[in-house]
Amino acid sequence: MKFASIAGSAIFAASVASAQYVPSVESLEGVYKGKTYSPYAKRDFPSNVYWGDTHLHTALSPDAGLFGNTLGLEEAYRFNRGEEVVSATGLPVRLARPLDFLVVTDHSDMMGFATDLAKGAPNILATEQGKRWYEGLQAGGEESANAALDLITNFSQGTLDPKLVADYAPGSPAYDSVWQSVIDAAEKYNDPGNFTAFIGFEWTSLVKGNNLHRNVILRDGAFRARQVVPMVTQPPIGSTDPLDLYAWLDKYESGTGGQALAIAHNGNLSNGLMFPFDAQYTGKPVDENYVQLRAKWEPLYETTQIKGDGEAHPFLSPDDEFADYETWDAGNLDLTEAKTPEMLKHEYARSALLMGLQLESKLGTNPYKFGQVGSTDAHNSLSAIEEENFFSKAPSAEPSPTRMHHPFTKTEIGAFEGYELTASGRAAVWATENTREALFDAMERKETYATTGPRMMVRFFGGWEFTDDDLRSRNPAFAGYEKGVPMGGDLTQPTGDAPTFMVYALRDPIGANLDRIQIVKGWMDANGETQERVYDVAWSDGREPDAEGKLPPVGNTVDLEAATWTNTIGASELATIWTDPDFDASQKAFYYARVLEIPTPRWVVYDALRFGVEIPEEAEKTGQERAYTSPIWYTPAG
Template sequence: MLSPPLHAQDAGTADPDLLTRIYPGKAYSPYAERDFPNQVFWGETHLHTGLSLDAGLFGNILGHDDAYRFARGEQIKSSGGLQVKLGRPLDWLAITDHSDMMGIATDIQRGAPNILANEKGAEWAAGFKEGGAAAGKAAFDLITHFAQMKVPEELVEQYSPGSEVYNNLWYQITETADSYYEPGRFTTLIGYEWTSVPKGFNLHRNVILRDSGERARQVIPLTTQPPTGTTDPLDLYAWLQDYEDKTGGQALAISHNGNLSNGWLFPLTDTYAGGKVDQNYVELRAKWEPLYEVTQIKGDGETHPFLSPNDEFADYETLDKGNLDLTELKQNEMLQREYAREALRNGLMLEAQLGTNPYKFGMVGATDSHTGLSTAEEENFFGKSTSAEPTPTRISHPFVKSQLGAIEGYELAASGYQAVWASENTREAIFDAMERKETYATTGPRIAVRFFGGWNFNEQDLRSRAPAFRGYEKGVPMGSDLPAAASKAPTFMVYALRDPIGANLDRIQIVKGWMDAKGKTHEQVYDVAWSDGRKADADGKLPAVGNTVDLEAANWTNTIGASELATVWVDPDFNAADKAFYYARVIEIPTPRWIVYDNVRYGTQIPDNAKKIHQERAYTSPIWYDP
C-alpha cells in the first residue's frame, strides 16, 4: 500500500530538536565528531633478528628489512630456506634485538678474524660452521656464558656501545625503521631488549621509543654485560629518563617472561640487584613500566593453577620448570612473584604500604620469536628459533636442556599478539595508546574486545550496535581508573567479536582482584557472557562449551560457540572500602595446538603427555577502583 502524498509545506521541514534528542550534542552522523580511539591495530613489541647474539648463533640470517617486509604481508624465505608468509599482515611492529653484543652473531657466522683470534669465539664459530647439534650446543654455551657474565671481556668490548661496530649497527637499525615507516599503513617502532638475566633469572625489559631515528640516534642502548652494563632496573629507569631529557622524546619499558624469573620479576621486599622495594622503586617502576607481556612463545603468564586453584582456565600453556637456562628449578613460593594476576593483587598491597602501585600495568602479547618472523598462528608457527622452524623432528628438540631437566619443544606456545585501540596507525597514536594502557593481549587470534567501566551502564547501552560511544561517554576504557565512586556497585560493559577467520567464542569472564580491610588480597573469576544458552550448575559452574576438534585433519567447526558476546555486568560482591581491579578474559572454543598441524603435515609423533587441544584467549588491560 502506497503512502498518501505529503503536503507541499511538509517537504523538507525538519524538527530542530530531533538530533539533540537522539544524539545529545552530536551531529546526525555519529562518526563526524567521534573523538575517541575507533580502530584496533595489531602488532607486537618483541621480535629478534639475526643481529641478536642468540638468534644469530641459532642460524637466523634474517635482518630488519626481512622482518619488516614479512610483518607487512610480503612472502620471504626463512633462514631455514622455507617460503613463509603471514595469513594477514600486521599493522605495526617493534623489532627488539638484544642490546648486548649486537652484531657478534653475524661475525661468528662469517668467521670474522677478531672472533677466530679469541679462543672462545673460535669455538663458537666452529660450532656454527659445523651446524646441526654442534651449532645448537654452541648457541646454548654462548647464552650460558652471557647469563653467567662470563663472555670474554675483549669480545664484550668489541661489541659494546662506543665501539665502531656497535654504533654503526644502531644507526642502521634506526635508519631502517624510518625507511619502512608508512603512517596510516604500517608503523615501525624503534626499540631494543635490555636483557637482564643474572644467573639465568629472566628480568628482561623491552624499551620502546615513540620517536623517529633522528632522536633515537642521539643515544646508544643500555646493556647488561660488565664492565659498562648493568642488570639493575633502576639503572634502566635512569637511562629512560636521560633519553627523554636529552632528546625531548618519549620512551617506556615492557617487562616480560616472569614465569622464567624464579620469583624476581615482581619483587615484594628486595630486588635481585640488591635494592629494596621502597618508595623510590615503586614510583619509578610505575612511571616507566606501564605494560606487561602476559603471553608469548615461552609460556603464558596470566596466572598459575597453584595461585588460582578455583580457576578452571588457569592451566594454560603453563611453563614452570625453572629459570631461563634451567640452572635452578622452580619452587612454589616463587610463583606469586612471577604471574600477572598475582602481581596485580600485590600491587594493591604495595600501594597501601608505599603510596604507589608499581604493578598497575596493562596487558600485551608478543612472540619473542628469534627467527625474524612474527608468527603467532597455530597453523603457521615458525617456532622460537631457526633450529625450531617447521621440520618433522622439531617437536622432539628441547628448547632448553640442562642437568636438571628440559623444556621440550612441544611445550612452547604459538603466542601472542598485541591489539591497540588508537585513532590512527602512527607511531604517536600507537605509543600513546600503550602508555595509557588502552591495549590488550591475545594468544594469537585477532579477537576484537572492548571493555569499559563506570557507574551507570545498562543493557540499553549495548543495543545501539555502537556501544563504544556509550562506553566513552559514561565511563572509562581498559587501562583506566574508575571515576569518582558512586554509592552503588560499578558496572562494566564488555563485548567481543571473534577473529573473522578464527574460532567462535566460548565465554567472556571478568577477573576481579581486591584487598580487604585487613590488607589481605583475594581474587574471583566471574562468567559474565557465554554461548549456546548454557545454564550454571548448583555450584555456579558453567558447563564446558564442547569440542569439535578433528585431530586427524587439524581442524574444528564453528558449530558451537558464538561469533560475538556482549554484556553489562554489575559486581555482585562490591565493597566500596576495598581497592580492586577488574579485567576481561575472552575464551575461544577448543582448537588444535600447532603440534597437531605438524602431525598432519609431517606425520610427526606427538608425545603422550603433550597437549593437543587448547582454548585460545584475550586478556584486556585492567580497570582499577580506588576508594
C-alpha cells in the same frame, strides 16, 4: 517549458527543505550520541584496534644469529607487513594477515657480534669462546642451538670474554654502525596510516639465568634516536638493575625531548625476581623510589609469548579451571635453577596485580598497575605464531618432522620440551590512527589487550551507569566512553554503589567461535590480604551454571586427524553488562576481562598431519585460545 518549470520547482523545494530542516550539530546535543547524524563524524575516541608485535629479533641478536637466523631487518619488516619471504631453514613463509605495527627489539648487548661471527671475523676467532661458537654455527642444527644456549649461559653468568664485550660495546664502530642500521630500517618501513615501525631494543637483564628483560620502545623517529645508544647490561658500562634502565629512560626523555617506555616479559622464567615485594634482587628495598619509577616507565606487561603464558598459575589460582594454560614452570630461562613454589607469586601477571594493591597501600604508588599485551619473542625475524603457520622461536625449532620430539632446552634441572613451545602472542592496541604517536599514546594509557594469537575484537568499559540498553546499539563504544572508562582506566567516582562493566567480544573473522567471557577480579580485604575470583559473565549455547555456579564446558569439535574444527558450537559474538555482586566500596580492586575461544588444534596437530609423525603422548593437542584485557582499577574515595 513544462519540463523546465518542474525542474525549477524541484530545485526551489530542495533548497527550502535544506534551509528549514537540516539539523545543526547543536540541535543534536543530548538527542543523538554521535552528536552529528553520521556516527563516525566528530568522535574523538579510538575506533580501531591495531595488531602488532612489540618483541621480535632478527639475525642481529647474538643468540638469534647463533640459532642460525640469517634474516635481517629488511626481511623482518617485509614479512611482517605481509610479504612472502624464505625462512632461514629455506621454507617459504607468509602471514595470513599482515601486522599493523612492529617493534624490532634486537638485544642491545653486543650489537654487531652476530654478523661478524657469521663471517668468521678474526677478532672473534681469536678468542676461545668465539671460536667455539663459530664452529657450532657452522655445524648447524642442534650444535648451533647448543652454541646459542652456551652463549646465553655465559652472558647471564657474567663470564663472556671481556675482549668480545669491548669489541661490541656502545662506542665501538661495529656497535654504532648496527644501531644506525636499526634506526634507518625503522625509518624506511614506517608508513604512517598503513604500517608503523617503532625504533626499539631489548635490554637483556639476565641475572644468573633469571629473566628480567625489558623491551624499550621509542615514540620518536631518527632525529632523537640518533642522539643516544641503547642501554646495555654487560660490565663495565652496563647494568642489570632496572633502576639503571629507568635512569637511562629519564635521560633519554630529558636529553632529547622524546618519549619512551619499557615492557617487561617472561616473569615465569625469572624464578621469583620479576615482581619483587620486599626487596629487589640487588638487595635494595622496594621503596617509594622503586614503586614510583616502575609505575612511570613500565605501563605494560607482556603477558603471553612463545616461552609460555604468564597470566596465571594453577598453584596460585587453584579455583580457576583455566589457569593452567601453556604453563612453563620447570625453572629459570636457561634452566640453571629449578622452580620452587614460593617463586611463583612473583612471576605471574595476576599475582603481580594483586601485590600492587598492597604496595600502593604501603608506599602510596602501585608499581604493578600495568596494562597487558602479548608478543612473540621470535628469534627468526618471523612473527608467525598462528597454530597452522607456526614458525616458532628460532630456526632450530622451525617446521620439521622432529621439532616437537626434541627439547628446546635441557639441563640437569629439567627441560622445556619442543612440543611445549607456545604459538603466542599478539598485542592489540585501541588507537585513533596507525602512527607511532597514536599507538604509543594508547600504550601509555594502557588501552591495550593481549591475545594468544587470534584477532578477536574486545572492548571493556567500567562505570556506574551502564544498562542493557547500551548494548542494543551496534556502536556501544559511544556509551562506553561517555559513561565510563576503557580498559586501562581508573574508577574514581565517589559512590558506594557497585560499579557496572560493559564487555563485548567479536570472534576472529577467520578463527574460532567464542566460548565465554570472564571477568577476573582481584581485591585487598580489610585485613590487607589479597583475594581473587573469576566470574563467568557471558557465554554461548544457552548453557546453565550448575548448583555450585560452575558453567559446563562448551564442548569440543576438534578433528585431530584432519587438524581442523567446526564452529557448530560457541558464538560469533558475546556481550553483557555486569555488576560486581561482591562489591565492597571500602576495598581496592581491579577487574579485567578474559575471553575464551572454543577448543582448537595446537600446532603439534598440524605438524603431525603435514609430516606424518606421531605426537608425543605428553603433548597437549588442543587448547582454548584467549584474550586478556588491561585491567580497570577501583580505588575507594578518599
